[in-house]
Each structure stands twice: as structure tokens, then as C-alpha cells.
Amino acid sequence: KAGVTQTPRYLIKTRGQQVTLSCSPISGHRSVSWYQQTPGQGLQFLFEYFSETQRNKGNFPGRFSGRQFSNSRSEMNVSTLELGDSALYLCASSSTSANEQFFGPGTRLTVL
Amino acid sequence: AQSVSQHNHHVILSEAASLELGCNYSYGGTVNLFWYVQYPGQHLQLLLKYFSGDPLVKGIKGFEAEFIKSKFSFNLRKPSVQWSDTAEYFCAVTKRVRNTGNQFYFGTGTSLTVIP
Numbered sequence: 001k002a003g004v005t006q007t008p009r010y011l012i013k014t015r016g017q018q019v020t021l022s023c024s025p026i027s028g029h030r031s032v033s034w035y036q037q038t039p040g041q042g043l044q045f046l047f048e049y050f051s052e053t054q055r056n057k058g059n060f061p062g063r064f065s066g067r068q069f070s071n072s073r074s075e076m077n078v079s080t081l082e083l084g085d086s087a088l089y090l091c092a093s094s095s096t097s098a099n100e101q102f103f104g105p106g107t108r109l110t111v112l
Numbered sequence: 113a114q115s116v117s118q119h120n121h122h123v124i125l126s127e128a129a130s131l132e133l134g135c136n137y138s139y140g141g142t143v144n145l146f147w148y149v150q151y152p153g154q155h156l157q158l159l160l161k162y163f164s165g166d167p168l169v170k171g172i173k174g175f176e177a178e179f180i181k182s183k184f185s186f187n188l189r190k191p192s193v194q195w196s197d198t199a200e201y202f203c204a205v206t207k208r209v210r211n212t213g214n215q216f217y218f219g220t221g222t223s224l225t226v227i228p
Contacts, residue, residue, distance in 0.1 A: 003155075033215075035218070040220065041220060042202065042218050042219055042220035043204075044218075045215060045216060045217070045218075056215040058215075090156065092156075092216075099144075100146070100158055101158075101216060103148075103155050103157070104155065105155050106155075
């Protein structure tokens with residue numbers, strides 16, 4: 001099976017812009033979660049989607065949003081970018097609740 | 113609020129030394145527990161997991177972890193580390209409650225450097 005894929009792998013944006021990141025889960029996986037990884041903070045949970053519905057949400061401002069499509073692919077959007085949004089954004093998929101998560105390579109976002 | 117604590121932020125060991133990385137969590141209910149590893153330049157990948165049964169679980173590459181419910185701990189161990197174990201290690205917990213979905217709580221990670 002192909003693994004979790006994320007596009008793009010690298011992004012450079014300026015403050016105030018918006019960005020959309022994409023994630024394709026492993027075939028058959030219906031749960032997709034997004035994380036922000038920064039040095040010293042570890043992985044911070046953003047949200048989880050299951051069957052096109054947001055099932056869990058972390059403690060991030062409303063500038064961070066996401067959606068999931070009927071084929072389980074997911075997108076994450078960040079509006080009005082701030083310098084502090086620079087991070088590695090990871091997507092993970094799993095087949096059932098609380099099961100093992102499989103991670104993608106991440107999208108490295110740099111905000112200038 | 114949920115939290116996962118990894119008390120060792122940076123660990124430096126010589127090859128063949130024994131390793132123990134601490135992980136404590138705060139949730140009082142039934143949990144699933146995981147250790148993930150991130151080798152330099154690679155994806156996060158699962159080392160081992162505990163759902164139920166024998167609290168001593170064995171994972172890949174000679175790693176094992178012990179779940180001690182009374183201590184809310186899930187420490188990772190390896191009797192003899194190798195240079196190739198240099199990586200960042202993350203402990204993670206999910207609550208095992210029906211229909212709550214898949215919210216994983218991760219620790220901040222432990223960076224392990226093994227000196228040849």
C-alpha cells in the first residue's frame with residue numbers, strides 16, 4: 001500500500017498570506033489527523049476528520065481550518081499567516097478509532 | 113486537560129549503553145499507548161503500542177516498553193543502543209472512549225544521540 005502523502009513538501013509564504021496543504025491518506029483509512037510540529041513543542045494536535053466530519057479539534061485559533069473529501073483526502077488551510085506559524089505540518093491517517101496512526105513526510109511551512 | 117510528559121529532553125549515550133526514556137500521562141481512564149520514532153530526515157514511525165494484555169510490550173529494533181497503570185507511565189527501554197538509534201522519540205496516548213475519535217496526545221519528544 002502507498003503511504004500517506006502530503007503536498008507540497010515545502011512552502012515559503014509571507015505574513016498575511018494564506019496557505020492550503022493537502023494530505024492523501026492510506027487507501028481505506030477514513031481518519032485523518034493534522035499536527036503542527038515545532039522544536040521544543042513536539043506535536044500539537046490541530047484536528048481530526050472522519051468520514052468528512054471534524055471529530056476532534058485542538059486548541060488552535062480559527063485561522064486554522066480543514067476539511068475532508070469523500071475520498072478521505074484532506075486539506076488544511078491557514079489564513080492570515082503569522083511568523084509563528086512556521087512549522088512542520090504533519091498529516092496522519094488511521095483505519096479505526098484510537099488505532100495506530102501512519103504519518104506522512106510533512107509540509108515544511110516557512111513564513112517570512 | 114490531557115497531557116503527556118517526557119522528562120528527558122536530550123539524552124546522550126555511548127553505543128552498548130542501556131536506554132530508558134520516561135513517559136507519563138495524565139488521563140485516568142482507559143488508554144492506548146504508543147511510542148513513535150523519527151529518524152533524521154524520515155517520517156514518524158511506530159516503534160510499539162499497547163492496547164491491553166501483557167503490560168510489557170515488544171516493538172521493532174529491540175525496543176520494549178512497560179505499562180504501569182498505577183504510575184500512569186509507559187517507559188521505553190532498550191538494553192543496548194546502537195548508533196543507528198539516534199533519533200527523536202515521542203510518546204503518545206489516546207483515550208479509549210467509544211465515539212470520541214482519534215485524538216492523540218503527544219509528548220514533546222526526547223532527542224537521543226548515540227555516540228559510536
